[in-house]
Amino acid sequence: MGCPPEEALAPRRGEELMDLDNVVEGVEARSESLLPRTTCCIIRRILDNALALDLDEIVIDEGYGKCDAARGLVEVLEGLLEIPIVRTQNENREAAGTPICDSDLPVLRKMELILEGLVRPQKIDLPGEPKPRAAIWGVPAADLSIYELLPDGAQVLGWTRCLENRTPADWELEMYVPEGVPTVFYAQTFCPKNVVAQHLARRHHGLHVDADGVLSQPVRAKIEAFLRFRGAWARAA
């Protein structure tokens, strides 16, 4: 859960690892009755996954890179489950690099690689995108279809970039936004990161959006219109 430090994951690499933050097909939503309605969909998803899957233990990052909701969820999980919950704090500052975030791949593919990377680390050579036409800042979205709205090679910023870099508590990296690139600032609805997302969107003339689970038509339309009128597609021609 979250981005635990490699020293906590390394001894478990031979086991079947699962990232509880990610979608697991067929998992039933049971968290609604156990969490406040103002809980973000990723926290709800983690609880749904933890309740549904037959797990031996849960390794969590509850350091600076995680929110109070995640720390609270650990307490909830300890009350509900009988398996060990291993608490870690990932304060790593040794950069693993961000070749996926900066590559020329379609953004959805970038996200798939980053999200899979925690449990299945892999070294792949990727051509970089020298002039990204757009960027998306934020945490990994619950509805991955948001990434299909961006042009190929759009740069990935924010906490997702910290995740690929394996430095989830690196605030400076999280706040990095290149000048002059049309940027969508995304956070899950109810996530405290909306405060900084909105602030950065104002500062960098970007677009701030939030979504609770499935992306609504108006949010999609706003992203499409923003990218179109900021020239993200015209520059592709």
Next chain:
Amino acid sequence: MAVLGDFGTTWTKLLDTETGQRRVVPTREARDVKADIATGHNARRRAPRHVNELIALAQGGGRLISEAQFLVLDVGSRDVKYVHMRRGELAGMDWTTTCGALTGFTLELLGRYYGLDYDAIEPSAKSVPVTCAVLGMEQLFELVSEGVSEEEAVARFARGIAMNAYRFIGEPKQFYLSGGMCDNRLFLRSFPEEVEVRPLGRFVLVEGLVGEPERASVGGRGGE
């Protein structure tokens, strides 16, 4: 030459670019109508090519308004959206993503229910708070039960909707209005007196589709 359509929740607006013919039909009676390019809530099912409403609104405003800077507010049946353009660039936009029930649809419904002529009702200085559709309707019926005339209660309601929309667009001194509410005289007069509201009619989004096929060749999702 093409048929362009704005397939809204309640009304469908069609423009035949060959004949110039314009039609407004209830969406429930236009289930079999197809267009070449479409926008609106039901667009995806009605045309091979779909353009989202914010893009259509911005482009339609650009075609109909000669000023370099404009803000156009579209009050639809179930939602409110606006775009603010400055020299062809997007300066601001938003689209209500939460409860949009207190828009054109509700006013139409109330008009039919009470048999009101919106041209003949004077705007009210008071307003019903309409943040929530259910509570807003409840307050309106409460006013009527207290002896306030149906016309006055609905006028307060219309002012509540207008003020909500006006705050939503950032309270400018002047703006353009798009959508069916352009034909509702009470609604038009329910904005603050000092504000200049310029109605553009119901075809702004359809106008935004004119020339769209050519633009598609330069790429861009959201117009496919």
